[in-house]
Amino acid sequence: MRRRLAAAGLGCALLLSGCGLLPSGGSGDDRPRAHRASGPPIRPVPAGDGSRTAHDFNGDGHPDLVVDSLLAPAGGHDDDPGIGIVYGSAHGLDPATRELLTPARNAAATRRTVPAAFDAETTCDLDGDGFTDLVVTTDPPYDGIGRPPVPVQLLFGSPKGLGAVRAVKLRIPAGARIGNEWPGQPVCGDFNGDGAPDLAVTASGPRVSYLRGPFTRAGAPKAAGAPVAVPGTALATTGGPLAPALDTNADGADDLLVRAADPGRRARGRLALGGPQGPTRAGAAFPPGYALAYGHFGGAGAPLAAVTADTDGRLLGAGRPGSLRTGTGGGAPTLAVGDVNADGRSDLVLGGSRPVLLRGAPGGLSGTPERLPTPRLAGAGTTLTTVPALTDFDHDRHADLVLLTRRGTTRDRLTVLSGGPSGFRTRPQLTLTTTDFLPPSGS
Numbered sequence: 001m002r003r004r005l006a007a008a009g010l011g012c013a014l015l016l017s018g019c020g021l022l023p024s025g026g027s028g029d030d031r032p033r034a035h036r037a038s039g040p041p042i043r044p045v046p047a048g049d050g051s052r053t054a055h056d057f058n059g060d061g062h063p064d065l066v067v068d069s070l071l072a073p074a075g076g077h078d079d080d081p082g083i084g085i086v087y088g089s090a091h092g093l094d095p096a097t098r099e100l101l102t103p104a105r106n107a108a109a110t111r112r113t114v115p116a117a118f119d120a121e122t123t124c125d126l127d128g129d130g131f132t133d134l135v136v137t138t139d140p141p142y143d144g145i146g147r148p149p150v151p152v153q154l155l156f157g158s159p160k161g162l163g164a165v166r167a168v169k170l171r172i173p174a175g176a177r178i179g180n181e182w183p184g185q186p187v188c189g190d191f192n193g194d195g196a197p198d199l200a201v202t203a204s205g206p207r208v209s210y211l212r213g214p215f216t217r218a219g220a221p222k223a224a225g226a227p228v229a230v231p232g233t234a235l236a237t238t239g240g241p242l243a244p245a246l247d248t249n250a251d252g253a254d255d256l257l258v259r260a261a262d263p264g265r266r267a268r269g270r271l272a273l274g275g276p277q278g279p280t281r282a283g284a285a286f287p288p289g290y291a292l293a294y295g296h297f298g299g300a301g302a303p304l305a306a307v308t309a310d311t312d313g314r315l316l317g318a319g320r321p322g323s324l325r326t327g328t329g330g331g332a333p334t335l336a337v338g339d340v341n342a343d344g345r346s347d348l349v350l351g352g353s354r355p356v357l358l359r360g361a362p363g364g365l366s367g368t369p370e371r372l373p374t375p376r377l378a379g380a381g382t383t384l385t386t387v388p389a390l391t392d393f394d395h396d397r398h399a400d401l402v403l404l405t406r407r408g409t410t411r412d413r414l415t416v417l418s419g420g421p422s423g424f425r426t427r428p429q430l431t432l433t434t435t436d437f438l439p440p441s442g443s
Helices: none
Strands: 065-067 083-089 092-101 118-124 133-138 152-155 187-189 198-202 207-212 234-236 256-259 267-273 281-289 291-295 305-309 314-317 320-325 335-338 347-350 356-358 384-391 400-407 411-417 430-432
Touching: 065 384, 083 118, 092 430, 118 187, 187 256, 198 234, 281 291, 281 305, 281 314, 291 335, 291 347, 335 384, 347 384
Parallel strands: none
Antiparallel strands: 065 083, 083 092, 118 133, 133 152, 187 198, 198 207, 234 256, 256 267, 267 281, 291 305, 305 314, 314 320, 335 347, 347 356, 384 400, 400 411, 411 430
16 A cells, blocks of 8 residues: 655644754664654644635644654554644644544454554545545455455544544445455545545556545445446546645546556556546546646646656656756655745646756746755665645745655654745744654653
C-alpha cells in the first residue's frame, strides 16, 4: 500500500530550533534519536459548525493538515505509527491542536483484529454534513480463501475532528466488484456532476468500482453499478497527495486520472472523463512520467493546462514546447499547484532532492526554476523532499507551502513557507518532525 504524506493546513509554534532552518549537526551520526516530547501542550480540537472548506475535519472553516508516513520512535516496532493531524486556525495551522490517529484507536476491526497499516489516501465530504472525511487504506486479515475483504475505511469528520472517531469499512456492493484483487487507490470526485462526492477504487484489471455519493455513516454509497472499464490499472490524483479529481473539460463532472502502473512508478496516463454515468469515456493521453498536475499557468483567462513530471525533474506540457529540466535530482517527483503571489496565475512546486518553484507567466509556466530552502538534517547521504501541500492556510490569498524533507528512515523535517507578493518567505513559519505526533518515550 502507498505511504503518503498529505495535506490540509499549518500555523506557527511547534519549533525545535527556533523558526530558522536547522544546523547540519556535524557528527554524521544517523542513528535514531531517543524520542522526547516537544512543542506546546496539546489543546482540545476547536468545535466547528460545518463548512465547505476543503480538508476541514472539524468544520471550523480552516483547512487542516494530514501527515502520513510518520517516523517510528527509537526502538519502536515495525507497525504503522499512525497518521498525524494538525488543525487549522484563523492564522494558519495550530500545532497545539494536533493528534495521532492509530489503527488501535481509530480503525475498524475485522474478525476482532485491527489492521497494522493505516494509510491516508484522499479527503472529501462524503456524507455532505460540512465536515471533511478522511479515506484510508488498511491491511485486514485474510486467509487467502475466496474474495478478500475491502481494505478501504472511512473516518467521518465531526465537531471534535477525527481523533474521537472510529472508522467504518467502505461497503462496495458485490455487483460493483470483479475478480479477487484487493480494491484500493481510492480517489474522490463528483464524477457524474450531481454535486455529491463519489469514490472510485480499483477493481481487477483495467476496471474501477464507481461508487456514487452521498455515503451513509455505515460506509455505503447511494448507488453502485457494475465495474467501469477505464484505460489503465491504477488511479492517481491531478494536483498532489489527497487531492480530489478535477473537472478538466469544464463540463460539470470531474475526470479520473488512470495510469498504466501503480503510484511511485513511471507510467503513461490517460483521463477517464466523467459524465452522467460516471468516468466512462476515454479522454486525453499523457506522456510517461511520475506525476501530473493541472493549472491556469497563464492566468484565469488561459486554458487549463497539464504538466507531467518525468525522470530527474523534467517537465512536459504546461503550455511550453518541448521539455524543461528543473534540476530537482532523482527519485519520483511530487507536484503541487497553487497561486503563491496572488497574481491570478497558477504556480508549480516540484519536489525532489532539490525542490523548486516555477511561477505562472502570461505565456504559461515560467522556464526559470527557483530553488527552495530546505532544512539541513544530521547524517550522511542525499535528502529527499516531497510536497504535501500548496494551499492558503492563513487566509491571506497567498498559497503556503508544506515540505517534508527526509533522510533515510531516522530523520525528517516538516517546514511551512508562507506565500506572499514576492513568492515564498525564506524563513519557515513552522518546523517540526513527524515524531512530534507520537507519545513521548516511556509514556
